[in-house]
Amino acid sequence: MSTKPNRVLNGKRIGVFGKGGCGKSTVAVLLAKALKDTGYDVCLLDADSTNVGISKALGAATDPTPLLDFYGGMVFSGGFVTCPVDDPTPLKGAHISVDELPKTFQETSPEGIHLFVAGKMGDKGPGAGCDGPIAKIARDFRPSYANETPVTLVDYKAGFEDSARGNIISLDWIIVVVDPTSAAIQMAIHMRDMVAQLKAGVSPATAHLEDPAMVDLVNQLYREARVKDVLFVLNRVRDDETERYVWDRLAEHQIEPIGTIHDDPLLSAAWLKGDPIADAVNLNEAGRIVEALEEVAAGMVTRTALEPEAS
Template sequence: MKIGVSGKGGCGKSTLSVLLARSMKRLGYRVLLVDGDESNIGLENLTGISEPKHLMDFLGGKKGFKAKLNQTMMTDNPAGLFSGKQTIDDLPKECIAKSEDGLEMLIIGKIHHIGEGCACPMGVLSKKFLASLETGEKEVVLVDSEAGVEHFGRGIVGECDLILGVIDPTSESFQLAKKMIGMAANADKKICFVLNKVEPAIEDVMKQQLNSAKVIGMIPKDHSIFMESLEGKPLTKALPEIDEICRKILEAG
């Protein structure tokens, strides 16, 4: 199962991606966490996994990737660049890093230099990579995305089996969620949502903003999660709310 995690900037996509990945691992799944955010860095801190070689760099950087892509398109695949189907085990070993508890992580690519050009190649690589990646019955690929809906436009979430929207307590977040529901419906994609940073005093107001069966859970605002993230430490908290959300996602998938 491939899951794309989406939402407004700062709503908690990376935090929840890591917490969900850990929970799914505990439930006995093989989990590959994919860092699909070309701008933000630090997902490896939240996981405690040492940074693997970025997939884009493995392919020779943006230039090398573009050249390989052209070759693939012109000659109908001799370079074999994600043209066939592949499993997690087929991915380049240096691009996968593992935590002590067996959680695996891959980074698509990052922006490194002033004036290096747009991040479109990262989007193309993410889409091709996910389109070609096949998951087994007990395997989950969780894609942490950049803020907003750029990855909807690029078609990256179109390659996922489920879009998981994260909503924080802001009106912009709810507005974006409604837009995402429309976009997912037009593309015939499954979508569900998690309310994040929920406090007792605002819980009812948040529920009223998106009164939908698509909301599959709520995560409390948690000081220890915030502090571990602030200090650049791996997230260690196991929340029953996260485990419950995982069960719902995996049952639905």
């Protein structure tokens, strides 16, 4: 029997999105560490089909084998895992006890953060197809533990694609990482609008689906989407002036970030050398973001005005 306290983020899934290189993986690792520090059990699911390196940043001994291999490979190479856009049906066996999942697909960081990798395209050769099957795994994979109800962070690849492929339906919250660029600010506004539209019941794209049962299924999945809110974290902020500038631009669109991770040379050095991100680095800032997340989850505050803007 678990004696752990019933924490407000237990069992929740939080997806980390943002433009290329804005710091999604950095924020995901820092939040995973801060959540663990606070006493949560934590899973980190690497859902970026392209970039590697998160296991090293986490200080894990090895890279876990991608779950794509466990689920039988991509449909484009004769395997079983389909793209959620063509085939919205749930991934078979996605809800799985970790005791049934071979150890090669699981890794744990020194502090006990569980790490999984959805899949990588790097070794799939030219013309391998689209990475939608990896997004399906990210959407549906749900490991269960006998004595833990972990909070799960999903580290997505850059851009909108995976959220447009329906990954937002299986997330409780979306965190958009905003670095100090106008492209990142623009993406924050677009993500906020996308979630607002989802919550307002705007229908997803189904014109490509021939089977009416599949159209019904997609519409049902979106109707039942669990996403509650979209939240914003500033990253790689150098100084107060930059922070104020980004904050003001976002405020013009009724977006109020839940926290800031400052620029830290130790972070870029860790990523360069493949070293673990040290405990001291920005962990206080990540800890404050965890507190803000808990306040949001407890319903103490609503952070984002989920009103789509007229374009």
